[in-house]
Amino acid sequence: MVLYTEPYLQRLKPNKMKNTFIQPSKTRSSSFRTTYLAAFIIALLFAFKAEKSNAQWTSVTTNVYGFAPGGTACILPDTVSMLVVGWMTGTAVPGDSCTLYVNWGDGTSSSLRVRDSSFVDGSFTHVYTIPGSFTQAATVTATSGVSNTWVAMSPTVLSNTCAPITGHLYMDNNHNCVRDAGEQGLVWAPIFLINNVTLDTSLYGYTDDSGFYSIVAPAGNYTILANPAYAYSLYWAATGPTPTGNAAPSCPANGLYTLTVAVGGTYSQDFADTCVPLSTFDVWAGGCTYGVVPGDTTWVQIVEGHAWWYWGYSCTAFSNTVTLTLDPHLHYAGYATIPPTSVSGNTLTWNASTVGSYFYFYPRIKVYTDVSATLGSVVTCTVSATPTAYTDPNLANNTQTFTRVVTSSWDPNEIAVCPQGVGAQGYIANNTQLVYNVHFQNTGTAAARNITVDDTLSANLDVRTLHMMNSSSPVEVYKDGNAVRFRFNNINLPDSISNPDGSIGSFTYSVLPKPGLAPGTQIYNSANIFFDYNPGVATNKVLNTINNNVGVAKINNEMNAVVYPNPAGDKLFAHADGKDNFMIVLTDMMGRTLYAGAGTNGIAEINTSKFASGVYLVKIADKSGAAQTIKVAIQH
Structure with a gap:
């Protein structure tokens, strides 16, 4: 029922009628008053109908x-x-x-x-x-x-042509082939399914944070592979990743089990591993800086460990020292996950000495950006890992430098790639492992109960090599072709208003490009983040480009720079590590100067689209006098 105020009644009735209605004559008969009241109610109904007809969707x-x-x-x-x-x-x-x-x-x-x-x-x-x-x-x-x-x-x-296969992968500490209380489930391990007739290997899944896996398979005869090292060796031999770990299959032997799946059936098979001590460990270090805004705080994320250590478990006591050197414009302001062991100026150090902190080493620190940081400039940070109690057979991937452009604002839901690659195209060598970090923040007004991140990988990436490295919260991983879904059930992520630092989450995974990609092949990646039932939030898009290693020319050790691509098409880039500013000159073979410019923040770009195909000379020099000239081909 709708009640109208006196001003509304006045709008419905002329003043003459108003006086009559409000002050009826005492000499009027009751039947007249009844008739008058009915007329009044009818007038109200017509007024309500008119109002309703004018107010509607x-x-x-x-x-x-x-x-x-x-x-x-x-x-x-x-x-x-x-x-x-x-x-x-x-x-x-x-x-x-x-x-x-x-x-x-x-x-x-x-x-x-x-x-x-x-x-x-x-x-x-x-x-x-x-x-x-x-x-x-x-x-x-x-x-x-x-x-x-x-x-x-x-x-x-x-259809009704499949059946579920489920089970657990766990550490069998007492070697009895039974999962006893307290025995740890192995997380994010790929479980492969091979069709023994067609040899199809497209069906596989990942264990969750408890070691549970589930795969739906059509009727047929299969072999389950709960042995990533063996499974990967079947696919890539010497050209692909080298998965490692010190958890070896024990029950069943070799991590293999054969079964026949029938429609309507239900199948379960557990897999047990036991410990195999190791003395070597190939540690990898990487990181990324999120939005850098003058006078504001932001986050620096570090990821460190073995990118192909196929689950977060070890029975060997590894230890190392991780060092983060911040850009001079960034200043340490706190931590979200793992506190640094020491802070000295812009250098932060962690001593990772326990199995738990080492294999889940995922520090995220808060930094403050100087107000003097110039919009459009680049901040540079470096992270490195130094082994202290084991042998690292490959020190080349222990240090990584990562950059971020200073902007006036940024979106906290984004994706970053390590390595970033060289130049705007993100040039990388063939078979370079790519590590992606997805960062999200609940900027709503209430806690997000469930979060889903959908990431459709580039067709130039081999989705079978996808390997989870870390996550800020328990996550389940699902795959359908190149579409990968990361599901955070019951994460209950606070909103950024009530808990700014607690409203943030992230996860990291690695994946390999497909072997044999041609130079110039581009690899894009982006994601969509869903907070409960809200529309998806699209992240930024990151890019890497396969580079022809033969065409990347070293200028000299003193300059520590490269020019690429070579041959060049419409653009040519020069990158000089440690040189904020340098001069670059392009001449033809007759010595005529066609371009002269400067590189800033270690990067220079030349538009070569207007130059005819042929051979040219590029000279790069810095203010100290270090210089080198090199031939570059341009092809259109």
Whole structure:
């Protein structure tokens, strides 16, 4: 019921009528008063109807979240869920409601009536029990009659031709082939499935933070491989990664188990590992700096460990020292995860001496940016790892320098790649391992219960080499072709208003480019981050480009610089480590100067699109007099 105030009544009635209504004559009969009152009520009803006709929703926009159209499933029954949302334009009518309707495509539907608002939503769950191809549709209809329908772009295809295979991978400390209380599950280990008839190897999954795995497989005869070192050797031999660890399969022997899968069946197989002590360990160090804004704080993330140590476990007591040197414009302001052992000026040091801190070494520190930092300039940080109680067979990957451009603002939901590569194109050598770090922050007004990150990897990356390195919270990893999903269930991440530092999360994984990529091949990566049922937040896009190693010319050791690509197309770059400013000159073979400029922050770029194909000379020099001239080819 709607109650109107006296000013509203005055708008409905002329003043003459108002006096009559409010002060009726005492000589009027009761029947006259009754008739007059009825007329008054009718006038109110007509006024309400007129008001309602002028105040209503004029358009609706419908969308669906938490549901991926075009999915497939081969086990029935199959349960799906979706959140239907509607945005209204126009004016609300108090007390009105609207209808949310879902057609599941299998002859059934669901509906929900909710109170009118400029934003409405409702959750739906449905269980499919029959095979087929089903296209879903969702409609939001306002009381005014306007509506809008969302239709899935591709159908959901369901069959009943598969069966689940589940189990655990764990450390069998007492060698009895039974998982006893307290025996640790091995996290993020790939479990491969080989079809023994077709030899197809596209089915595999990852263990979660408890060591549990689950794979759905069509009917057939398979071998389960819970032995990453053996599985990887089947795929890449000497050209791929070298997985290692000191947890070796024991039950079943070699981490292999053969089974026949039938439709409707349920299969379970656990795998046990035992410890094999090691004396060598190839440590890798990397890092990234998030948005650098003058006068503001930001975060520096360090990742350190063995990129192909295929799970976070060791029975060997490794130890090392990790050092982070901050750019002069950045100053240590605190930590989020692991505190540094010591801080001396802009140098931070950690002593990683325990198994837990070493294999989950993931320090994130807060830094303050000087107000003197110039927009567009570059800050540079360096991280290094030094072994103290083991032999490191490869010291070349123990140190890494990473940079960030100073900006006036930044988005806390982003992706970073290590190594960044050389120049704007991010040039890297063939077979360079790429390590991606995804950073997210809940900038909403309430805690995020679940967070999902979808990352469709470039076709130039070999998704089979994807290896989880670390995560700020327990995460489950799923793969469908090159589409990888990272799911944080019940993370309950606080919002940035109530807990700014606690509202942040991140994870890191490594992956290899496909072997034999041609020079100039570009590898992009980005992700979409979903906080509960909210629309996805797209990250930035990072780029690496395969470089022809033969064409990268060393200028000299003193300059410690390279020019690339060589041959060049429309652009030529020069990069000089440790040289903030240098001179660069391009001449033809007759000695005529075609370009003269300066490199800043160690980088120079020349637009070569206007130069004819041929051979040219590039001279790079710094103020100390160090210089070198080298031939460069330009091809169009």
